[in-house]
Amino acid sequence: MPSLTFAQNMKNAIVANLEALVNSDVLQSYLVDDGSKQSLFDRDFPSFPCAVVTAPDVSTSDYEDQANNLREYTWLILVVTTVENMPASDPTYLEYLIDSVLGQFDGDVTLQGMANGGVLAATLAPPGPVSSNNVTYVSCFITIKARQLVPAGVQ
8 A cells, every 4th residue: 555645644633633622622523524515514513613624725836956845735624613502601612712723733833743844823714604504603714834845856
């Protein structure tokens, strides 16, 4: 069996971080998007809050020298819950959820060694409501940019 690709190794590290968030009760579940749905919200979420990791975008790819290329993989992680699953007694719950997920990834600056070019600090698209299939979700996207030095050009 061939070894895993750079993106596969990174995705496995992201999943391991999501599992750690489930184990610490920050998240209740996570999904790995297989690209078969048109909308990330068009699925059966096992429980809330849930995170969904998508396939990466390679946002930049620059030659460092004749033998190395520095690729930047951009990963989106949807964090989703419903209003019904947010504690009414805690008006700062969403901020707790956001900071906890961001902190998990900020603490893993190489995606468990799978991003040898480093990982930029995780960023967040503004949270807000999204309606899909007669359900209103509270969601945000976490962006992770992971860099990998890969063999390229003349060796």
